[in-house]
Amino acid sequence: MSRQLRDRKVSAQELTAIALRSASRLNDKIGAFELIDEQSALIAAKRLDEELRSGRDRGPLHGIPIAIKDIIDVFGWPTRCGSDTYSDEPATEDAVVVRNLRECGAVLIGKTVPHELACGVYSHPVRNPWNLSCLPGGSSGGSAACVAAGIVPMALGSDTGGSIRIPASVCGVAGIKPTFNRISCVGAKPLSWSLDHIGPIAASVEDCALSLQAMLGFDVSSVRNSACDFTALLNSGLEGLRMGVLRGAPFEPMHSGVEVTFDRAVDQLEIIGAQRVDVTIPELEHTIAAEFAIVGPEAAHYHRKRLREYPDQIDPGIKALLLAGLLLPSTQYLRGLQARKVIADAIRRCFDHHRLDIIVTPTLPATAATRDQEVFEYAHRTEPVTISYVRTTAPFNLSGLPALSVPCGFDNTGLPVGLQFVGRPMEDATVLGAGHAYESTTTWHKETPTVS
Numbered sequence: 001m002s003r004q005l006r007d008r009k010v011s012a013q014e015l016t017a018i019a020l021r022s023a024s025r026l027n028d029k030i031g032a033f034e035l036i037d038e039q040s041a042l043i044a045a046k047r048l049d050e051e052l053r054s055g056r057d058r059g060p061l062h063g064i065p066i067a068i069k070d071i072i073d074v075f076g077w078p079t080r081c082g083s084d085t086y087s088d089e090p091a092t093e094d095a096v097v098v099r100n101l102r103e104c105g106a107v108l109i110g111k112t113v114p115h116e117l118a119c120g121v122y123s124h125p126v127r128n129p130w131n132l133s134c135l136p137g138g139s140s141g142g143s144a145a146c147v148a149a150g151i152v153p154m155a156l157g158s159d160t161g162g163s164i165r166i167p168a169s170v171c172g173v174a175g176i177k178p179t180f181n182r183i184s185c186v187g188a189k190p191l192s193w194s195l196d197h198i199g200p201i202a203a204s205v206e207d208c209a210l211s212l213q214a215m216l217g218f219d220v221s222s223v224r225n226s227a228c229d230f231t232a233l234l235n236s237g238l239e240g241l242r243m244g245v246l247r248g249a250p251f252e253p254m255h256s257g258v259e260v261t262f263d264r265a266v267d268q269l270e271i272i273g274a275q276r277v278d279v280t281i282p283e284l285e286h287t288i289a290a291e292f293a294i295v296g297p298e299a300a301h302y303h304r305k306r307l308r309e310y311p312d313q314i315d316p317g318i319k320a321l322l323l324a325g326l327l328l329p330s331t332q333y334l335r336g337l338q339a340r341k342v343i344a345d346a347i348r349r350c351f352d353h354h355r356l357d358i359i360v361t362p363t364l365p366a367t368a369a370t371r372d373q374e375v376f377e378y379a380h381r382t383e384p385v386t387i388s389y390v391r392t393t394a395p396f397n398l399s400g401l402p403a404l405s406v407p408c409g410f411d412n413t414g415l416p417v418g419l420q421f422v423g424r425p426m427e428d429a430t431v432l433g434a435g436h437a438y439e440s441t442t443t444w445h446k447e448t449p450t451v452s
Helices: 002-006 012-030 038-054 096-103 141-148 165-171 205-216 256-271 282-309 316-327 330-353 385-393 428-440
Strands: 033-036 065-069 107-112 154-159 174-177 197-202 242-247 275-280 358-362 375-377 382-384 403-410 416-423
Touching: 012 033, 012 038, 012 065, 012 107, 012 141, 033 141, 038 107, 065 141, 096 107, 096 154, 096 205, 107 141, 141 154, 141 165, 141 197, 154 165, 154 205, 165 174, 165 385, 165 403, 165 416, 174 205, 174 428, 197 205, 205 403, 205 428, 242 256, 256 275, 256 358, 256 403, 256 416, 256 428, 282 316, 282 330, 282 385, 330 358, 358 428, 375 385, 382 385, 403 428, 416 428
Parallel strands: 065 107, 065 154, 242 275, 242 358
Antiparallel strands: 033 107, 154 197, 174 197, 174 403, 358 416, 375 382, 403 416
């Protein structure tokens, strides 16, 4: 899109009009949008066309239509967080990340539906474009669905236990949770302030990198080192890169279709130059206990007034988590923080001991559940859908490491499978480079669902 804009083959107004038409036409089917603002988007696109004609180029996102997860403040739009407990009062200013995207020329067309309070993996009433009877993941389900359906090339998401990578995986698109605190969360409604991340869900790894750069607030042309340039290593390839293939808990058990697809993806990574090292991190067995010991109290503290004033308007499962967070003794929260450090240190030791550049895992142990499905069946156990999804993504929220999901194939039912790349702190560019190298030698990211 960016190249076509600069070649005068299309205008920002035309791209925006196409996105708006698609959003309006498909929203009855997939329910991805909470709000669509046609007037503001077209006004912004017209101004950006005029700027480009006059010689002002704000960068790769100049004139590109995008969407924003509805937990992030956008001036003049309400922030409802997928919850009846929030009002329709419009936000009085942009979140920092939204301000940065506007300054880089992005055109905001609307807000996407999250799971209520950004606390879940279903994102009702959103539907998965690959199979409308399936969930789109969460909590950034609306963002992933509208990218997978081709409405916009990028949508903002947030990630506390996997909420970017889970929907990216089940919807067959790319999504990255950057290193903790790389991208400002100011202006986004928190779930767990010590675990929350903001990042993009996009049509490709390169689009993720370009979007992250804009979100950071830097002019790409002024960046001087890879620590601040998410695009720096996109074309570096994998030759000589040491890749840890993580086995054991919590990545097992997994469905056979996921396992076969993941193994093929690892083989492909070896073919294009990565050096494989099989690794285990036993401490990750405690991921779920640590994650929820932290999320519960932090979310309960933030939502305590809402819980007191609107208890009947909160989903029973979420309300139970919040009540538990209020009632558990502080020692449980402190033990969660201690467990978090144990897990983060164990992952760091794994990187150091094996001299790894990246770790790869299946993003999830299963593909998309049906919209009313509560459990997954594995060979020797039954497990709630939420726990299945979070156990393979949350280790990297607890450790704050950059983690990227890219599509790597389909299971035997035709649903997408995700491949997760994890890097050292602040080495987001390495993660994006590895993901782009894989993507460049496969065609999975070019597969699109048929939704009409």
